[in-house]
Amino acid sequence: MTRLARTAGLTEVQTDILATVRAFVDREIIPNAQELEHSDTYPTDIVERMKEIGLFGITIGEEYGGLGESLLTYALVVEEIARGWMSVSGVINTHFIVAHMISRHGTETQKAHYLPKMATGEIRGSFSMSEPDLGSDVAAIKTRATRTDEGYTIDGAKMWLTNGATSNLTAVLVKTDLGAGSHNEDKPHKNLTTFLIDKPEGTGEVLPGLTIPGKIDKMGYKGVDTTEALFDGFRVGADAILGGEPGKGFSHMMDGIEVGRVNVAARACGIAVRAFELAIGYAQQRSTFGKPIAEHQAIAFKLAEMATKVEAAHLMMVNAARAKDSGERNDVVAGMAKLIASEYCAEVTQEAFRIHGGFGYSKEAEIERLMREAPFLLIGEGTSEIQKTIISKGLLREYRL
Numbered sequence: 001m002t003r004l005a006r007t008a009g010l011t012e013v014q015t016d017i018l019a020t021v022r023a024f025v026d027r028e029i030i031p032n033a034q035e036l037e038h039s040d041t042y043p044t045d046i047v048e049r050m051k052e053i054g055l056f057g058i059t060i061g062e063e064y065g066g067l068g069e070s071l072l073t074y075a076l077v078v079e080e081i082a083r084g085w086m087s088v089s090g091v092i093n094t095h096f097i098v099a100h101m102i103s104r105h106g107t108e109t110q111k112a113h114y115l116p117k118m119a120t121g122e123i124r125g126s127f128s129m130s131e132p133d134l135g136s137d138v139a140a141i142k143t144r145a146t147r148t149d150e151g152y153t154i155d156g157a158k159m160w161l162t163n164g165a166t167s168n169l170t171a172v173l174v175k176t177d178l179g180a181g182s183h184n185e186d187k188p189h190k191n192l193t194t195f196l197i198d199k200p201e202g203t204g205e206v207l208p209g210l211t212i213p214g215k216i217d218k219m220g221y222k223g224v225d226t227t228e229a230l231f232d233g234f235r236v237g238a239d240a241i242l243g244g245e246p247g248k249g250f251s252h253m254m255d256g257i258e259v260g261r262v263n264v265a266a267r268a269c270g271i272a273v274r275a276f277e278l279a280i281g282y283a284q285q286r287s288t289f290g291k292p293i294a295e296h297q298a299i300a301f302k303l304a305e306m307a308t309k310v311e312a313a314h315l316m317m318v319n320a321a322r323a324k325d326s327g328e329r330n331d332v333v334a335g336m337a338k339l340i341a342s343e344y345c346a347e348v349t350q351e352a353f354r355i356h357g358g359f360g361y362s363k364e365a366e367i368e369r370l371m372r373e374a375p376f377l378l379i380g381e382g383t384s385e386i387q388k389t390i391i392s393k394g395l396l397r398e399y400r401l
């Protein structure tokens with residue numbers, strides 16, 4: 001057999017990109033991840049190298065200076081990066097979602113303005129749907145954009161912006177009431193609009209009426225910043241509306257989240273692969289009762305089950321990426337891939353942790369970090385319960401009597 005999580009049918013370009021990224025991860029990410037994680041330091045040097053390699057523009061069209069690669073290529077790159085350190089994949093994930101939304105739904109002016117600079121990483125994106133009172137229930141958004149003579153005024157509080165402080169472009173989903181009597185009155189998700197907001201990096205009142213308080217102190221996923229964003233009479237022009245027309249933000253964001261789900265699945269695959277690698281290595285080095293623990297059947301069977309889960313999750317993630325690339329509706333397969341990859345990732349890291357015995361509980365052990373990373377994947381881009389809602393709705397649509 002070959003090693004785990006290999007993908008059949010890749011082009012030469014995809015194979016070359018993955019080899020480059022894998023070498024970059026082994027040489028520059030894995031050796032630095034522990035220190036950066038424990039000191040909660042943004043990986044500036046790694047981000048600069050990713051710009052040079054072209055990773056910020058990997059899916060952006062060649063006409064805008066990107067590599068024009070598919071979602072599958074991107075997902076496989078993310079899997080490799082997350083194998084090194086999930087936080088680094090977090091830096092490009094929100095950027096990738098925003099670039100995808102602009103490429104698919106932006107006006108020609110927005111595409112020409114943003115995409116070339118996003119391809120080089122000069123502009124880096126974050127996106128903001130969640131609020132203190134809501135995450136799963138996106139249609140309940142309260143942050144509101146009110147129409148004025150000059151454009152819009154935004155008021156409200158957003159929460160959990162990954163790269164909120166280190167990005168210089170934020171795609172924010174807000175409520176834009178289209179007025180009493182509008183045909184959308186009873187469909188709240190039709191009254192949501194995405195604004196593209198240019199902002200300086202940093203924290204504090206970064207623009208009049210827009211405050212990015214400091215980083216939220218998280219259990220894991222360190223290094224990459226996650227922040228709130230407070231809008232208080234923040235003024236923005238109507239030309240900042242993604243696609244130029246209000247009321248379409250929900251479907252734009254859901255399109256972004258659908259590719260985001262494949263990407264979260266890919267991250268889960270990367271972490272699970274790494275947990276397996278650490279476990280199978282440790283199991284051959286650590287001896288108890290006169291033999292390496294890998295020779296105790298209980299441990300060998302754990303390795304067999306872990307590897308099977310790694311492989312199954314990888315195949316479903318690849319399947320979901322290919323479905324999206326072929327233009328098929330992929331909400332169900334993306335939901336399934338995200339569900340199984342994140343749940344298996346949590347199980348595989350837990351088993352790898354047990355195989356490490358007491359050493360796994362030490363902060364010196366890489367598995368300790370993976371144990372703190374895995375739970376985020378059960379939540380981000382929709383919890384497992386939300387994936388099951390999407391999957392079951394899709395099944396009932398397909399199998400309707």
Ligand SMILES: Cc1cc2nc3c(=O)[nH]c(=O)nc-3n(C[C@H](O)[C@H](O)[C@H](O)COP(=O)(O)OP(=O)(O)OC[C@H]3O[C@@H](n4cnc5c(N)ncnc54)[C@H](O)[C@@H]3O)c2cc1C
Pocket residue numbers: 094127128129130133134135136137159160161162163218221226376379380381382383384385386
């Ligand atoms: C580190 C981190 C980074 C994040 N980055 C971003 C970001 O960049 N941008 C962004 O917009 N958001 C971001 N989020 C927010 C994330 O998307 C939400 O936390 C997630 O969608 C869950 O929402 P919630 O926290 O409000 O949980 P809730 O929606 O309050 O859910 C609480 C619990 O109830 C369950 N539940 C909710 N509704 C149902 C239902 N109908 N049926 C059954 N069970 C249900 C959920 O599964 C969960 O178990 C981030 C979150 C974290 C932790």
